[in-house]
Amino acid sequence: MSTVVQDGRTEVGCWQVVTLDLTGTAAVEATFTGPDGREAVAETVEVDGRRLVRFAPDAEGDWSWEATDGAGSPTGSGGLRCTSPGAGEHGPLRVRGTRFVHADGTPHHPMGTTALFWHHRDGQERAATLRSLAGSPFNAVRMSVLAEDARDWPDETGLDAVETAVRELAGLGVRAELVLSGPHPAVRPGAPGWEQHLRRAVARFAASSHVSWCLALDADRLGLPGEVWDESLRLLAEADAGRRLRTVHAAPGFDFGHRLITHSTVRDDGRWEAHDLVRAFAKPALLDVGAEGDAPVPGGGLTAEELVSQTWWALCRGGYGWHTEEFVERSWSRHGGTLTGAALPRLAFLRGVLEGAPDGLARNPVERHTFTLERPGHYYLQYHGLHRYSRHRVELPEDADFTVEVIDTQQLTIDRLPGTYRGGSWLELPRRPFLALRMVRC
Amino acid sequence: MTAQVERWGVHEIRLEGPSEGNPFTDVELVATFQHRNRDVVVDGFYDGDGRYLVRFSPDQEGRWTYRTSSSVRELDGVRGELVVGPPGPGNHGPVRVAGTSHFRHADGTRHESFGTTCYHWTHTGDEEHEERTLQALAGSPFNKVRMCLLPTQNMRPPRLAFVGTEPGRLDKTRFDVTFFAHLERRIRDLQELQIEADLILFHPYDKGHWGVDDMSAEEDRFYLRYVVARLAAFRNVWWSISNEFDFNKAKTMADWDALLQHLQRIDPYRRLASIHNGTAMYVHASLYDFAKPWTTHQSIQHWDATLTAQWRAAHPKPVVIDEIGYEGDIDRRWGNLSGRDLTRRFWHTVTGGGFMGHGECYVDSTPAWISAGGQLVGESPARIAFLRQLVAEGPADWVAAREDGYRLDYFGERRYAHHDLELGEDEHLVDVIDTWEMTVTTLPGTYRGRCRIPLEPRPDLAVRVRRAA
Structure with missing residues (x-):
């Protein structure tokens, strides 16, 4: 029996997708064994009438694979060589402490937006969404594997639409956070057909290194017992040969401490409660900060100023804000299209500040009066939000001089205060809201 | 191989x-x-x-x-x-939370928690005494034991979790592996008896004597890590991060939060985990905030069983009143309830949809059961066995089953001449239960609609209603 690697490729770059075409065999899965002996199991998926296995090797060297049928008997085998990653290829995201890093160790700061069903719109609107994203500071989109108002699990055509979108996002360097269930009782986790749906979606998309999983939105409102989440997380982890990030979107009281949840995704309606989430669960947190727009819905109606301010708070609390936009006339959060809000340039500015910051930033664990991201002894980023200080005391190390800059997060200016500072210092500040301080060792 | x-x-x-x-x-x-x-x-x-x-x-x-x-x-x-x-005979897997108010073994087998307390039964160094405790447990209705790992101020145990024998001078960087091997043997003995081991990891009763209730956060974590590495794999283990946590003046609420969070982080199996509060009996009870997601169930100390339904409604987690007062006659009011009184509290808790734990401390029976096990001499265990049997015969969720015509109505200390019910169109069987004499009397005929169940006017009765087949 001949089983061929599609396109005849036996070489693949690290983290790139290799596809086995097992059409005409009884294979249900293939086990890949890497150069260090580690195994990964990828299930077959039917696409365009072909039976495929998709897999992305994550270690350079020789890999072998063996396909097996439902009884565990071999139906074929082969090998492939994983070569060094392409230029600029950093690999999928992993969690390191309370931060995200790529597989090659490169830090990653998420800046996401939600456009749940953009990929199910017509061609013109889809093109507008992609243009909007290309011109935005966002590096991730939260989007649903299910269609809008779905009452059934998606069929092949529905998954094809998701697949096209996932590929388009890859081209833009934008990550796809795939929401795997819907709010209707027939398409909630644990509903009939859930396991098959989950495994089918995972088999299709898990090889793509820019994909991550969100089991459900507003999980706490679905009325499902904890065992449903335990079981769903187990199924997801067992099925996912790519070991992509796994999360659940819910209010702060959800069981984000679950060991199979890689990071918390928090509907941040208890904003002040949420400030300890990163520490409580010792994992990264993505915090919904609401929707810029005028839609009279919970979480909606935010001015750009407010949304941006909440995003800074989220950042300085050690997490990351997550954007969306919702106008009565245009629902970016559901349909994508054209982003018209005023938050974007300010978020791009924030992203610039963040990218200029050193690695290993964490929230200062002891301060009580504000929130500061720091790399102790080197770098401090502190946000003041609505509070307007005339004078403000900062405690800097005694052993070095620091420059102090006043960042206006809304006017997008950065002004350095004259001189340098060390030790406990009083700063004269401009008595305006929405300021941040950046203090950097000289 | x-x-x-x-x-x-x-x-x-x-x-x-x-x-x-x-x-x-x-x-x-x-x-x-x-x-x-x-x-x-x-x-x-x-x-x-x-x-x-x-x-x-x-x-x-x-x-x-x-x-x-x-x-x-x-x-x-x-x-x-x-x-x-596949699991062997008697192995139903760990107990886990089922739904919002009950427990179930991982293989789906029902589990109603009827616990008891023998804090230091494995710490006496007396093997025969421990065997007697196991025999007593085997003949009891109890399927969970609350038991401590660390010593109290007044104890002089032959071995401790940490290396050392001198108070205040334990080596908190080394563990006594013989102590742990012994503890594990007893945990396995409990497993053989289908009894859960609710391990109390910290308590406030050392008062700085041995130096185990005011350890640093680092020492606490070092100890937790070792305990979890050794014990979490036993499927009958539950974690109680502390007994009467609020009595420990060396620790703050933030410390308890952090310990429970850490426990969840390092426990590969997510064994049941909770934290037990102290009370000033009849004055105040400082329950932990069980909305916090790092607790799996509500471990409560409180004197009033009739609050069970209220706690159930407050959080979608099972309620376990791990201490409500003990049967006995000692000089403390938490330890001199009659067997009849403790039985009543069990019935109030269980008919309210919760679970409860037993304890016994009689002056003439030493050491006290709650301290070190031994023998059970009280009057409540037989009644608790009777209650457990009735619960096992009924639906798995006896509160929800009211929708299906099942009721277990308990009157406790009240004596009613009759019990009026509205049963709808279906025919129902009615039993009058004497919870103290442990009798079930099925009334003749069937009942439907608005009906009056005649009762003898004496306390400790319950009425069970079942839809006729």
Whole structure:
């Protein structure tokens, strides 16, 4: 029996997708064994009438694979060589402490937006969404594997639409956070057909290194017992040969401490409660900060100023804000299209500040009066939000001089205060809201 | 050779490594067990004499592979695999939360928690006494024991969790492996009896004497890590992070939050985990905030069982009143309830949809059961057995089953001449239950619509209603 690697490729770059075409065999899965002996199991998926296995090797060297049928008997085998990653290829995201890093160790700061069903719109609107994203500071989109108002699990055509979108996002360097269930009782986790749906979606998309999983939105409102989440997380982890990030979107009281949840995704309606989430669960947190727009819905109606301010708070609390936009006339959060809000340039500015910051930033664990991201002894980023200080005391190390800059997060200016500072210092500040301080060792 | 192990059983990897220095602190050992693409990361532990163990309990049947990683070369990169088969007889898997108010074994078997308390039954050094405790438990209705790991101020146990015998001078960087081996043997003995071991990891009763209730956060975590590495693999283990947590003046609420969070982080199996409050009886009870997601159930100390429904409504987690007062006659009011009174509290709790724990302390029966086990002399255990039997005969969720025509109405200390019910169109069977005399009397005929159940006007009665087949 001949089983061929599609396109005849036996070489693949690290983290790139290799596809086995097992059409005409009884294979249900293939086990890949890497150069260090580690195994990964990828299930077959039917696409365009072909039976495929998709897999992305994550270690350079020789890999072998063996396909097996439902009884565990071999139906074929082969090998492939994983070569060094392409230029600029950093690999999928992993969690390191309370931060995200790529597989090659490169830090990653998420800046996401939600456009749940953009990929199910017509061609013109889809093109507008992609243009909007290309011109935005966002590096991730939260989007649903299910269609809008779905009452059934998606069929092949529905998954094809998701697949096209996932590929388009890859081209833009934008990550796809795939929401795997819907709010209707027939398409909630644990509903009939859930396991098959989950495994089918995972088999299709898990090889793509820019994909991550969100089991459900507003999980706490679905009325499902904890065992449903335990079981769903187990199924997801067992099925996912790519070991992509796994999360659940819910209010702060959800069981984000679950060991199979890689990071918390928090509907941040208890904003002040949420400030300890990163520490409580010792994992990264993505915090919904609401929707810029005028839609009279919970979480909606935010001015750009407010949304941006909440995003800074989220950042300085050690997490990351997550954007969306919702106008009565245009629902970016559901349909994508054209982003018209005023938050974007300010978020791009924030992203610039963040990218200029050193690695290993964490929230200062002891301060009580504000929130500061720091790399102790080197770098401090502190946000003041609505509070307007005339004078403000900062405690800097005694052993070095620091420059102090006043960042206006809304006017997008950065002004350095004259001189340098060390030790406990009083700063004269401009008595305006929405300021941040950046203090950097000289 | 591939090892065979039953689902929810224990597989041990035994390795030889260094014994010099302090292996408890110097050597890191972790094993990653993989089933399909899921990893379960398990801490290994030092067992003395250059012996290192990794203890693992698989939760799925099929093939698992593992590999170790360690700071020491001979313990690093050890690989193997195991084949996990179906659970053996009597193995129903760990108890887990089912829905919002009940427990169930992992294989779906019902579990109603009827606990008792023998805080230090494994700490006497008296094997015969421990065997007597196990015999008493075997003949009792109890399927959970609350038991401590750490000593109290007044104890002089032959061995402690930490190395050392001198108060205030324990070596908190080394564990007494003999103490733990003994504890494990007793946990397995409980497992044989289908009894859960609710392990109390901290308590406030040391008052700085041994130095185990005011350890640093680092020492607490070091101890937790070792305990979890050694004990979490036993499927009948529950965690109670502390008894009467609020009596410990050395720790704040933030400390307890952090300990529970840490426990969840390091426990590979998410065993049931909670925290038990203290009370000033009849004055105040400082329950933990069970909205916090790192607790799996509500472990409560309170004197009033009739609040059960209120606690159930407050949080979607099972209610377990682990201490409500004990049957006995000692000079403390938490320890001199009559058997009849304790039985009543059990009935109020259970008919309210919760679970409760028992305890006994009679002056003439030493050591007290709650302190060290031994023998049960009280009047309540037989009645608790009777209640447990009635619950087992009824629907798994007897509160929700009201929708299906089932009721278990309890009157406690009240004597009613009759009990009026609105039963709808269906025909129902009605039993009058004497909870003290342990009798069930089925009334003749069937009942429907608005009906009046005649009662003899005496206390301790209950009425059970079932839809006629």
